[in-house]
Amino acid sequence: MFYLFHGDDEYRRSLELATMKSKLGDQSAIDLNTTELSGSDLTLDQLIFACDSVPFLSDKRLVIVHGLAARLGRRKEAAEEEEDGEDVFLERLEDYLSNLPETARLVFVENRAIGKGNPIRKMVSAYDHGYEHEFVPLKGFQLSKWISQRVEEEGGKIDRDAVQLLANYVGNDLRLLDQEVGKLLTYVGQGRSISRDDVERLVSYVREASIFDLVDAVGTRNTKLALQLMEKLIDDGNHPLYILHMITRQIRILLQTRELKDKQTEPGDISALLGLHPYVVKKALAQTPNFAVTQLEELLHRLLDVDVAIKTGQMEPVLALELFLTEAGR
Incomplete structure (x- = not known):
């Protein structure tokens, strides 16, 4: 055969x-x-x-x-x-x-x-x-069903909204989903169902997705939403310098992705060239239409100035971030 x-x-x-x-x-x-x-x-x-x-x-x-x-x-x-x-x-x-x-x-x-x-x-x-x-990637109901079944196979339980959050942010990379399900089951232990809060607290791609959303808000000039997302990240225990670092990282990824996309580079090759997970590249490619190359370069320069201002004590970290997001949204 x-x-x-x-x-x-x-x-x-x-x-x-x-x-x-x-x-x-x-x-x-x-x-x-x-x-x-x-x-x-x-x-x-x-x-x-x-x-x-x-x-x-x-x-x-x-x-x-x-x-x-x-x-x-x-x-x-x-x-x-x-x-x-x-x-x-x-x-x-x-x-x-x-x-x-x-x-x-x-x-x-x-x-x-x-x-x-x-x-x-x-x-x-x-x-x-x-x-x-x-082997067609699972989508929609099939993907959600796979997540629920995978959790059950391992002897666990998961709430419906936690399933949806995993599917939305991790996507249909089943190998990555399997790893995240394993971490979540270890975290909650026996007898408790995996909740949405558990996913938000533990799954790295969900945490990173908040940065994606924040950068999206910058790209669409939605300053109000950008500030709300920043406040939520801080309330969740993220240090302002960490948030600054993640925004800078995402802007740099967007710039690199945009340049490779303009050269007709395939998504899989972009992932390999930049050493990024395909999920990150997929999200970046979806964001690039919101930004011109010159705008991304200007944002990187502004972020460097903010970093210097914070580290030299010229500005208080939260205020520096707020000013950056406000100016970037103009």
């Missing part, structure tokens, strides 16, 4: 692969009977060798190939002689898949959704022993 696992939901895709590996036996059997290959420079002989190898202490071998479908999908953009080589590869691959050994479980894995015209996807559809699973 052979499979195509594709789509943006890395967490559920990894769980499915882990389930397939577990069926091979214990860890030693898994190690002996699992081969992972990069499709970027894979030859058909390498693939055949891996799939034809006889399983050891198991009745199946698992061969996982990363990125081959994407590579073959780009073949039309290649030079003519390279295209001919890929066409030969495809012909031989199709012949081999029709006679794939019963002992082999071959999985083509892609980090993004693959179009219906992709040759690997076409092969999966053409054979009875081919299977496709697109």
